[in-house]
Amino acid sequence: MGLDLEDGDPAGGESIPGYCGDLPAATAALLQEAAACDDERRAEFLILRAHHQSPFHFAVYLALYKFHFYRQHFEAAEQWMRAGLAASAQAAGFPLDAPAPARFAEPLAAAPRFYLFSLKALAFTLLRQQRPEEARAYLDQLQRLDPEDRIGAGPVRAVAAATA
Known part of the structure; x- marks a missing residue:
């Protein structure tokens, strides 16, 4: 999917520091799972779940717009x-x-x-x-x-x- 999170292990702490600000570990885990997922529907589901968990986090917006952009869903x-x-x-x-x-x-x-x-x-x-x-x-x-x-x-x- 192309999502890059800087530094940190999502299983090992409260938040993950990164380019878009600290990301809660549970949200980071969802985004990392989505990035590794081969099933497009599942990946989108995981990103939307991350959005539900952290609705205003920049890393989630980044994941959402990268997901759609790379699939040429430009309007989304x-x-x-x-x-x-x-x-x-x-x-x-x-x-x-x-x-x-x-x-x-x-x-x-x-x-x-x-x-x-x-x-x-x-x-x-x-x-x-x-x-x-x-x-x-x-x-x-x-x-x-x-x-x-x-x-x-x-x-x-x-x-x-x-x-x-």
């Missing part, structure tokens, strides 16, 4: 990306329908990092859906929030430029 992936953006915006302390801060403080905390990563993922997904103008709007927002390109949006920008 986009819905989960937008849900993850809303959750990370709320956690970062700004409403999704208002401008984000001009710049996120260093080092990037889990919520701003996931917000930026999700903007990049959404732009790429929109490009895959032949919606380049929308993708460029998100890439412009990403450029404003991450002018140093800490999350590596350059390749997505190159794809967007090639569709101009």
Whole structure:
């Protein structure tokens, strides 16, 4: 499935530290089982169960949108990306329908990092859906929030430029 969890053993502790913030061990176990599962329906069931356990955790949103994106279910992936953006915006302390801060403080905390990563993922997904103008709007927002390109949006920008 392509889910990467940083550090830790899901059987051995309270939470798993990682890119998306600490993940409860039970939720991490479900996501790891889904990542290793060959049965697509079972994998989706496990990820949705993880979502039920940890409904606002960024790693679960990441698993949900990666699951759908890699299967070319772009509309479903986009819905989960937008849900993850809303959750990370709320956690970062700004409403999704208002401008984000001009710049996120260093080092990037889990919520701003996931917000930026999700903007990049959404732009790429929109490009895959032949919606380049929308993708460029998100890439412009990403450029404003991450002018140093800490999350590596350059390749997505190159794809967007090639569709101009």
